[in-house]
Every structure is written in structure tokens, then in C-alpha cells.
Amino acid sequence: MIIDCHGHYTTTPPGVGAWRDAQVAALGGGPVPDGGRFPVTDDEIRESIEGGQLRVQRERGIDLTLFSPRASWMGHQVGDATTSLDWTTRQNDLIKRVCDLYPANFVPVAQLPQSPGTSIENSVRELRRCVDELGFVGVNVNPDPTGGYWTGPDLGDRYWWPLWEAMQELDVPGMLHVSQAENPFFQTTGSYYLSADTTFFVQALSTGFMKDQPNLRLVIPHGGGAIPFHWGRFQGMSVREGWDFEGSTERIFFDTCVYHQPGIDLLLGVVPTERVLFGSEMLGAVRGDNPTTGSGWDDTGKYLEAANVTTEQRERLYSANARTVYPRLAAYLT
Ligand SMILES: [Zn+2]
Numbered sequence: 001m002i003i004d005c006h007g008h009y010t011t012t013p014p015g016v017g018a019w020r021d022a023q024v025a026a027l028g029g030g031p032v033p034d035g036g037r038f039p040v041t042d043d044e045i046r047e048s049i050e051g052g053q054l055r056v057q058r059e060r061g062i063d064l065t066l067f068s069p070r071a072s073w074m075g076h077q078v079g080d081a082t083t084s085l086d087w088t089t090r091q092n093d094l095i096k097r098v099c100d101l102y103p104a105n106f107v108p109v110a111q112l113p114q115s116p117g118t119s120i121e122n123s124v125r126e127l128r129r130c131v132d133e134l135g136f137v138g139v140n141v142n143p144d145p146t147g148g149y150w151t152g153p154d155l156g157d158r159y160w161w162p163l164w165e166a167m168q169e170l171d172v173p174g175m176l177h178v179s180q181a182e183n184p185f186f187q188t189t190g191s192y193y194l195s196a197d198t199t200f201f202v203q204a205l206s207t208g209f210m211k212d213q214p215n216l217r218l219v220i221p222h223g224g225g226a227i228p229f230h231w232g233r234f235q236g237m238s239v240r241e242g243w244d245f246e247g248s249t250e251r252i253f254f255d256t257c258v259y260h261q262p263g264i265d266l267l268l269g270v271v272p273t274e275r276v277l278f279g280s281e282m283l284g285a286v287r288g289d290n291p292t293t294g295s296g297w298d299d300t301g302k303y304l305e306a307a308n309v310t311t312e313q314r315e316r317l318y319s320a321n322a323r324t325v326y327p328r329l330a331a332y333l334t
Contacts, residue, residue: 002301003322003329004057006175006221006255006279007065007106009095011052013044016094020073023087027079038090045098054105056282060301064333066326068109068140069095072188074179076145081115085122088113092126096134107332109138109175112163114145116152120159124166131170137328139167141174141218143200147182148192155200156207164213173217173253173325176200189285197225201252205234206241208248217251217325219277223258228270253325255279256300256317259286264303273313277321278304 015038022033057065069091076084092110099108110130112123130136141163143155153159167174178196186192197220203209210216220227227234238245253275258264268276279300286297295302304317323329 001064001319001333002062002278003319004062004065004280004282005219005277005322005326006257006281007053007067008070008281008284009053009067009098010070010283011048012070012094013040013048015039015044016091019090020075020087023083024078027083038094040094042097042101045094045101049098049102049106052283054102056296057105060280060299062280062301064104065106066109066138066322067095067098067106068138068175069111071111071140071177072180074111074114074140074142075147076114076142076179077116077147077149077182079115081113081118081122084115085113085126088126089129092130092134092136096136099135103332107329108134108136109140110136111140112142114142116146120163124162127163127166127170127172131172131328135328135331136172137326137332138172139174140177142178143176143203144178144196147180148178148186149183154207155203156209160209161213164216168213168215171215171327173219175219175221175255177221193222193285194225197222198227198230199225201225201227201249202234204252205238205243205245205248208244210249210251211244211247217253219253219255219325221255221257221279221281223256223263223267224254224271228254228267231270250275253277253321255281256304257281257284257298258300258303259297260290261303261306264300264307268307268309268317273309273316274321274324276317277325278318 019033019038026032088111095108099106113126181188181192235245255277257279280298282298290297
């Protein structure tokens with residue numbers, strides 16, 4: 001069984017983007033968009049999925065994708081707490097519709113209605129709704145809802161505790177995933193995503209906050225940014241600074257969204273196998289084929305097949321680790 005832990009609904013029907021555009025326009029004085037759900041039909045959803053993620057799943061032999069709203073569109077910096085809540089609940093409801101239409105192929109993962117400078121309580125409530133009422137198995141947490149200005153509380157701050165506690169109580173992990181870079185200094189999927197991935201690992205290490213949250217599990221996407229490549233740097237710094245490298249980071253997991261063989265080989269050579277989960281993030285930021293190999297950049301299963309791991313390790317990477325990190329998956333794997 002092959003479980004892809006990192007997929008977003010990047011191919012939403014036009015009604016979704018139009019609703020968001022109207023919502024943003026309303027912030028500037030335009031008419032407020034319809035208060036109901038997105039104007040999207042089930043047939044439009046089927047068309048967007050069957051020609052997109054489902055087609056690629058089948059081509060690549062992926063059985064199941066953990067599916068969440070498009071990350072770059074979370075846009076937590078837009079408007080205020082109400083803006084974020086109105087947008088987020090609809091996005092999560094849309095993911096639920098996709099997963100209900102294709103229960104054998106997609107399992108729902110939520111975004112949160114975060115908003116800079118506001119309490120995390122809205123996010124806790126939406127997480128509970130998604131898990132308890134809608135059957136979601138995980139959540140994307142944005143540690144920088146300012147969109148690249150980095151002015152909010154770091155992960156070691158008590159600000160986050162209600163969310164960490166709810167995640168442990170509900171037994172769902174969080175993928176630490178930022179959204180669109182509002183700060184033009186960054187390119188969203190290149191510099192911003194990867195520097196964020198690196199930054200949050202170092203925050204976990206230097207603050208040791210996960211030691212106060214004994215059952216919290218976090219996933220860092222995109223292979224952990226620069227973390228595996230600089231594993232020795234962080235180990236060495238830990239000795240020097242008195243940080244507990246193992247204790248502070250042992251429940252941090254990494255996906256395989258790394259788009260060349262040497263990168264995957266390095267990741268698997270450095271990070272213990274039980275802490276790596278197969279992911280591809282298709283159809284994501286790096287679509288298309290590598291002209292040298294003729295394969296899709298994000299066809300990460302090909303790299304795993306070529307990697308120097310045992311059959312048992314490969315099975316862990318493909319599915320066993322995901323089942324451990326996302327225990328609520330069991331309800332979908334009967
Ligand atoms: Zn992503």
C-alpha cells in the first residue's frame with residue numbers, strides 16, 4: 001500500500017477562486033460574497049480530480065493521498081479573524097466533499113483559521129469540528145501566518161499550547177506548512193517554504209517545546225528544507241548550546257517531497273527511516289518532467305524505488321510510518 005502524506009487540492013473549480021476574490025474585494029468595500037458554500041457542483045469536483053490528482057495517483061500506483069486545501073491559498077494574513085474563518089471552514093468543507101466522493105483515494109486534512117495577532121482558539125474549534133464531525137485525520141499548522149514577515153510568536157511560545165493540547169487529545173499530527181509569501185522579499189515555494197521548514201525545526205530544537213507536549217507529532221514538509229543536509233551542524237550546535245537534540249526533535253517527521261535522487265538519498269541516509277513518510281505534493285509547485293530522466297520531478301516514488309533501502313524500510317516509508325503518525329487513518333483502511 002502506498003500512502004502519499006502530502007497532497008493539496010490545487011485544481012479547484014473556478015467557483016472557489018471566484019468566491020475568494022469576492023471575499024478579498026469585499027474587504028476593500030465590494031459586495032460581500034454569498035454566505036453559503038462555494039458555488040461548485042459535484043460534477044465540477046469530479047472533473048477537477050479525475051483529470052488531476054486521481055489520474056496521477058493511478059499512473060504512479062499511489063493508493064491514498066492525505067488531502068488538504070491548497071497551501072498557498074490559506075492566506076492567513078488576509079483580512080481579519082472572521083475573513084480567515086469564513087474562508088477556512090468552506091475550504092475544509094470542500095475537502096470533505098472531495099473525500100466523500102472518492103473515499104478510497106483521498107483522506108481529509110484540514111487548514112486552520114489562523115489570523116495574525118489573534119487568539120488560537122478559532123483554530124482549536126475548527127480543528128475539533130473537522131476531526132470530531134468530519135473525520136479529518138490531520139491538520140496543516142502555519143507557524144508564520146503573517147505571510148513571511150515572521151512577527152508572530154515562535155513555536156516555543158505558550159500561545160500555541162491550546163492547539164498542541166487539542167492535537168494530542170484528538171490524536172492528530174500537524175504538518176508545519178506556511179502559505180503564500182506576502183513579503184515580496186521571498187519567492188513562495190522556493191525560498192519561503194524551504195526557509196520556513198528549516199526555521200521551525202531549529203525553533204523546536206532551541207526551545208525544546210515538544211518535551212512539554214509528550215504526544216505531539218509534527219511533520220516538516222519538503223524533506224525538511226535544509227535540515228537533513230545540515231544535520232551535523234544542528235547536532236554540533238546542540239552540544240555547544242546545551243540543547244537536547246534527540247529529545248527535542250524525536251517526534252518530528254519529514255516527507256519525501258524532494259525532487260531529485262541525490263536529495264532523497266541524503267534524506268534517507270541521514271534521518272532514521274521510521275521518521276520519513278512518503279509524500280509527493282502532486283500536483284504542486286514543481287509540475288512537469290525532468291528533461292534528463294523524462295520523469296515527473298514530483299514522481300518521488302521513483303526515487304524511493306532506486307534508493308538504497310531494504311524492502312522492509314521501503315514498506316515503512318510507503319505506509320507503515322504514515323499509519324503510525326496519523327493513527328486516525330485506521331478508520332479508512334479497513
Ligand atoms: Zn504542501
